[in-house]
Amino acid sequence: MTVIDMNHFTVLSNNLEKSKAFYINILGLKEGYRPPFAFPGAWLYVGDRAILHIMAGRSMPINAAGVIDHMAFTASNLQAMVDTLKQYNIDYELQRLKGLEIWQLFCHDPDGAKVELDFPAHESEPKQ
Structure with a gap:
């Protein structure tokens, strides 16, 4: 067996609607089908792939397990993202x-998850 692709990330949320608003309104993901789990959440898609799962209705861990620093997405239209x-x-x-000369933009979601957006090198520096 070998890994052939990245499937999805899962983030925990204290406020599902706020988290959905960030990933949908800011990053442009789309909410789609999610199986009927016993806890609240959302699956967010790019095209037909659910790349981000949000889990809500649980207490945030005091000492979170793991060492993941951030999640990264390939993006386009740097100026529009800065404006948003x-x-x-x-x-x-x-x-x-x-x-590589690509643009890296870092921000945080409403619950503090670090998000990286990578923009092509040919895009112009945004007007700040």
Whole structure:
């Protein structure tokens, strides 16, 4: 057996609607089918793939297990993303990755999960 692809990330949320609003309104994911689990949540899609699962209705762990630092998405239209983040008063950091010259934008979801958005090198520096 070998790993052939990334399937999805799961994030925990204190406020499902707030989390959904971030990932749908800010990042442009779409809510889609989710099996009828006994706990609240959402599956968010890019195309026909559910790439992000949100779990709610549980207490946030005091000492979270694991060492995942952030999740990263490939994105496009850097200027539109910067404008949207400003509109929603979401802090972000933007840098050009040396060597590859891609743009890396970092922000946090409503529950503090770190999100990286990678934009193509050919995109112009956004007007801040």
